[in-house]
Amino acid sequence: MKNMLENQVAIVTGSGRGVGRETALMLAEQGARVVVSDKDEAPAAEVVSEIKQKGxxxxxxxxxxxxxxxxxxITETTISEFGRLDILxxxxxxxxxNMIHNMTDEQFYTILDIHLVAPFRLIRxxxxxxxxAAKEEIEQGIVHHRKIINVSSVAGIRGNVGQANYASAKAGVIGLTKVVALEWGKFNINANAVAFGFIDTRLTKPKEEAEVIAGVQLGIPEKVxxxxxxxIPQKRPGDAKEAAAGILYLAxxxxxYVNGQVLQINGGSYT
Structure with missing residues (x-):
């Protein structure tokens, strides 16, 4: 199907690289007008340029x-530029x-802020x-579905060694998603989450090859x-496009008629 998202407007946070980048490109290919958001300007600007080059x-x-x-x-910018918001x-x-006995308050709260507090604020x-906007449409007999897709992780479902902060935040995102689905479902707003397994991004590269951000070495030791x-039953990580495809489906x-669900994208790895 082509142009499934024609005339719709989407915000994608963290869309300068990886899964976010591929998501922004896929939504744009389907006709959405996209607000590309990232902390780093250069990669995000490249995504915007690529979308525009493709029309x-x-x-x-x-x-x-x-x-x-x-x-x-970001919401004010979205409305100022495009006049509406359909996909978040x-x-x-x-x-x-860090292992839980060594994890600092700063490490714990920083990850909660990024993965749970920030989505809550943006949804609000x-x-x-x-x-x-949906209430007004319903009064006029208009049915238009809007979509909220929150990115969780299998760590938020089954936990993960060394990730007490990340697993807690990602579990919280699932709870947040389900509450939004319950509260806003009657307004034709579908709130769902994707829970990624091992996806090949800069966060999961071999530690010896990974970047250092804010003094933190990203990546995973090669042996681990x-x-x-x-x-993984499929014996490989997923790639960013495969991960983004799940987001596109939910958008x-x-x-x-899918609401309050957690779509696991994990190559069949459930344990």
């Missing part, structure tokens, strides 16, 4: 999702791994343009990485 519409919004005014500012993808994320800020991969009309 799509996109704008850039740089910012840190943990800032108290981020949600307000809370994708921005980072890991600060979007209410006038999603929930309230191979151990994880060996447990599209194909999922209009």
């Amino acid at each position: 799509g519409e996109a704008v850039l919004f740089c910012g840190d999702v943990t800032e108290a005014d981020f949600a307000k500012k 993808v809370n994708n921005a994320g980072l890991t600060l791994d 800020e979007a209410a006038p343009y999603m929930r309230d 990485r191979n151990m994880f991969i060996d447990k 599209s009309p194909l999922s209009n």
